[in-house]
Amino acid sequence: MVCDGESRSLNFIEEIITNDLENGVVDSIITRFPPEPNGYLHIGHAKSICLNFGLAIQFDGKCNLRFDDTNPTKEETEYVESIMNDVKWLGFEWANLCYASDYFDQFYKWAIDLINAGKAYVDDQSAEDIRQNRGTLTKPGEDSPFRNRSIEENIDLFKRMTEGEFEEGSRVLRAKIDMSSSNINMRDPVIYRILKRSHHRTGDKWCVYPMYDFAHGYEDAIEGITHSICTLEFQDHRPLYDWFIENVDVPHVPRQYEFARLNLTFTIMSKRKLLELVTSGIVSGWDDPRMPTICGFRRRGYTPESIRRFCKEIGVAKSDSMVEVELLHYCLREELNRTAQRGMAVLRPLKVVLENWPDGFVDELDAENNPEDENSGNRKVRIGKEIYIEREDFMEEPSKKFFRLAPGTEVRLKYAYIIKCKEAIKDENGEVVELRCTVDMDSRGGNAPDGRRIKGTLHWAWTGDAVEAKINLYGNLFTLKNMNDMEEGKDYQDYLDPESLVVIEDALVEPILANAKPMDKFQFLRHGYFCVDAESTPEKPVFNRTVSLKDSWGKISAGNRRGSR
């Protein structure tokens, strides 16, 4: 297990910070997690959160939660609330709660400074003209005809822009850098656009809003961020980031570093597409257990610990990566195996009558709550003449490696007795509907009196006290391992897995499970980890499968047709 105190090699950002600290470049570090409140956080954000907050903890620094709310057309308070909630749930505390919008006045002053320094100008060109004159990857751009206006005129125009005198799209403020730069970001980027929208925090105070490149470095400068960590696609923006910082009098000079964002197999991470899944009703909401959102994982039964562990295991580097979901599954199982209470649930029941069981007799046996935890104690399970076993635990014509129940074979009922199959009763369609078995009454507890080895052990439910339950079996939302490899002409929705949710209405669970509270987590013996759904009641309990147990029999029997769940 990787513990916090365990020594391991540093990732490149930890190395940079270590050097900066040792060389006195900085005395202590301040990082930030800067989401735009235009959607719910997903597992990719979790990587960034663990990185930024983790660094602050590791180096005894601070980390701010900052909402990068510079575009009122897409941002809402619903999102800021969910983001705060998710960050807290992951187990992190921010040093300061910040909003880019709190700095709008300062941004405005710096914009004026740039104009006064002859480094910004108001451009009257249309968006289309600006695009035309920007050039292409191989062709340099051309100067705007408005590039050399006087400082006075620029100041006047910009002020009138902010006062709402002009229509959206009619003018922008641009940085005056270099229209022939090989880095397109440096070709006089737009720094303010007219947006007559009301902002979730500043209301109608502003008619102009700053662009990311202009605002972000200043946000960092204001907060004293020492290491501004973002994803790879911003590498090309770093020269711009530095340019804005250098050309104005800032209180602090932050530095930007970039790392590779997380990609997960069988998953999409695009906020736009996730929003579509929600609005189209393909999933039940941002917190649908199949969504890669933090709240989706939470409802699915994931723990904050397991997600943090996952983020630690995947590492931080600069090469584009596609992490297999199996690693996430592993991190969850690793924790839940140690902590989850065990219980028996029969998902697809097959009735079994124990012919020689004494009529009316009910036995009560001890069952371990968690074999991995000595302190977890035991519980009582009851059994009588008629029980249910898992339908797939019986095979009329067993294959050679099948060591569960079959005509004439013996199997152990977990915690209880050894039984032997006498006969399979079928209905008119030839489907097995009931098993007649004999029980070795001397094998109470599951041990054969003569010491004979019983290889198969089955979970079961007693007809006398089993409770009917609804069970949601969740799997991957998509069928394609690498969603970047979609076929030409196909859409991500063409890859939705129709079996990403399979509902079982009439499973049978032991009584203790029926009385659990929402979000309680269990291991259903031989099945996997499940959590109690929010809608669960003692009369009709509902469980969500978080992840299945590793299933080596599944691989043998079916050639692993569907991958892990």
Place this chain on the structure above:
RNA sequence: UGGGGUGUAGCCAAGCGGCAAGGCAGCGGACUUUGGAUCCGCGACCGAUGGUUCGAAUCCAUCCACCCCAGCCA
């Protein structure tokens, strides 16, 4: 074809000139009242080609592949 990045086992990822960490997945075995867990064992000559060096995944050169950039999104 301009610029910026990245290329180490199926997937992540260490390595910073001295003879390739670790994890996941996979495979084999032991053990097992969860075909779970646990335990043991198994895999690379480092994108390619040249060069420098006693010695290179690590330095140099050339080439190749992949990713990002032409929003008044972030």
